[in-house]
Each structure stands twice: as structure tokens, then as C-alpha cells.
Amino acid sequence: MTTKVRTGIPGLDSILSGGLREGMNVVLAGPPGSGKTTLGMQFLYQGIKDFDESGIFVTLSESPISIKNSFLSYGWDIQSLIEQGKFIIIDARPFKMEEGFVALDESLYRGESLPFMHLTQLILSSVKRIAAKRLVVDSLSVLAMQYTNEFYLRQGLQGMIHALESANCTSLLISETGETRDIPIDWYVTSGIILLHHIRREDTMERAIQVLKMRGIKHSEQILPIRINDSGMQVMHPRLIP
Numbered sequence: 690m691t692t693k694v695r696t697g698i699p700g701l702d703s704i705l706s707g708g709l710r711e712g713m714n715v716v717l718a719g720p721p722g723s724g725k726t727t728l729g730m731q732f733l734y735q736g737i738k739d740f741d742e743s744g745i746f747v748t749l750s751e752s753p754i755s756i757k758n759s760f761l762s763y764g765w766d767i768q769s770l771i772e773q774g775k776f777i778i779i780d781a782r783p784f785k786m787e788e789g790f791v792a793l794d795e796s797l798y799r800g801e802s803l804p805f806m807h808l809t810q811l812i813l814s815s816v817k818r819i820a821a822k823r824l825v826v827d828s829l830s831v832l833a834m835q836y837t838n839e840f841y842l843r844q845g846l847q848g849m850i851h852a853l854e855s856a857n858c859t860s861l862l863i864s865e866t867g868e869t870r871d872i873p874i875d876w877y878v879t880s881g882i883i884l885l886h887h888i889r890r891e892d893t894m895e896r897a898i899q900v901l902k903m904r905g906i907k908h909s910e911q912i913l914p915i916r917i918n919d920s921g922m923q924v925m926h927p928r929l930i931p
């Protein structure tokens with residue numbers, strides 16, 4: 690029997706027949722503000738708190754300080770987890786502020802024969818260092834934007850995903866969706882896709898979640914409402930909504 694990785698998001702595991710498969714990689718896609726980062730943070734934080742599974746957050750857009758503050762806004766103190774060696778933030782932003790200027794940081798990406806090669810190595814050594822079982826990349830879209838050749842991009846992505854699978858690290862790869870109808874490459878190469886939606890109902894906006902694909906896992910085909918409040922995200926099952 691395969692081990693199920695419980696997501697830590699109330700209501701989500703039951704629509705995934707108990708959770709994710711250990712070592713699998715899942716794209717988490719949605720428009721701006723739909724809750725992608727929140728879901729990713731909760732997956733990592735609850736992983737440590739409830740299951741004692743170390744985690745890694747790879748940031749490509751927000752600074753590590755801003756990420757820590759986002760965790761804190763839900764009451765999740767990750768500083769102490771970092772000090773205990775259970776959590777690592779990898780700063781993989783291609784552009785960083787240096788002495789008040791925005792500078793191109795080429796240390797991770799320069800001279801690669803394949804995209805993501807150095808980043809994958811850095812992630813793998815961090816996974817080893819804290820025996821991480823969970824990983825979030827926020828976001829894959831920023832990573833992909835740096836490469837124009839789609840063939841090499843796909844090869845690089847596949848290499849990264851394969852390495853994470855081999856390390857038995859369950860990964861959520863955040864993908865930003867917008868108005869375009871093109872299906873991003875990352876949707877094809879990963880083993881699962883979870884979509885977050887904003888649905889307009891008259892003059893209010895409702896949040897929802899949908900499991901689009903999950904290889905090897907029987908999942909719900911419903912689009913279910915979600916709530917985000919001070920303690921994080923929750924999937925609402927229709928019969929539970931007051």
C-alpha cells in the first residue's frame with residue numbers, strides 16, 4: 690500500500706481519497722489572490738506541526754522576509770521551525786534588491802546547459818540537509834519565464850520533477866494562470882493538478898477548488914467552495930456549510 694500524504698488543509702484530503710501520494714508532484718494553479726501561496730504555506734506548516742515532516746519553500750517572487758510575514762499573518766511562526774532545522778526558505782529570485790537597487794542575481798542560473806540545473810541541485814542538497822518530505826515552489830511560472838526555448842524548458846522541468854520524486858519529496862508547484870488559453874508546459878509534466886478559482890456570484894466573489902487530474906488517485910470531480918480566514922484555508926463540503 691502506498692503512503693498517503695495528508696495535505697493539512699481541512700476538507701481537502703477527503704476529496705483526494707485520503708491525500709496525495711508520497712513523492713508526487715502537483716501543480717497548484719490559479720489567478721492572482723486565489724489562495725495558491727496560502728495553500729502551499731499551510732501544506733508545509735501543518736506538515737511539520739501535525740506529521741513532523743520537514744519542509745522547504747522555494748521563493749521566486751516574494752522576499753524571504755515577506756514570506757515569513759505571510760506565514761505570520763495566519764499565526765504560523767516559521768522562524769522557530771527554521772531554527773529547529775525543520776524548515777528552509779530557498780531564495781531563488783532571479784532579481785534581488787542589493788543596496789537599494791534591483792540587481793540580476795545570476796548565481797543560480799548562469800551558464801546552465803539545462804534550465805533549473807543549479808536550482809535542482811540546491812533544492813536536493815537542502816532536502817537532504819533537513820530530510821524534507823514536502824516542498825513548495827512559488828512559482829514555477831517565474832522560473833519558466835526565464836527560458837524561451839520550450840524544449841529545454843520541458844527537459845529542465847522534467848529533470849527537476851524526477852529528482853524530487855527520487856528524493857521522495859511531495860511537491861506543490863505553483864503556477865500562475867491568467868486570461869490566456871494556452872496550457873502551460875508544467876500542466877503536462879506533473880502528476881497532478883489542483884485549480885483554485887474565483888467565481889463571481891452577483892456582487893460577491895466566491896472562492897473554489899477543483900482537482901483537475903491526480904494520476905493514480907480517485908478524486909472528486911466537483912468544484913467545491915473554499916474559505917480563507919485567520920487560521921488559513923478550508924474546503925467546504927456542501928453538506929457542512931451552515
Ligand SMILES: Nc1ncnc2c1ncn2[C@@H]1O[C@H](COP(=O)(O)OP(=O)(O)OP(=O)(O)O)[C@@H](O)[C@H]1O
Pocket residue numbers: 719720721722723724725726727728762763865917918919920
Ligand atoms: N487572514 C486572512 N483572512 C482572510 N483572508 C485572508 C487572510 N489573509 C489573506 N487572505 C486572503 O487570501 C487571499 C489569497 O492570498 P494568496 O497570497 O494565498 O493568493 P495567491 O494565489 O498566492 O496570489 P498571487 O498570485 O498574487 O501570489 C488574499 O488575497 C486575501 O484576500
Ligand SMILES: [Mg+2]
Pocket residue numbers: 725726727827
Ligand atoms: Mg502567491
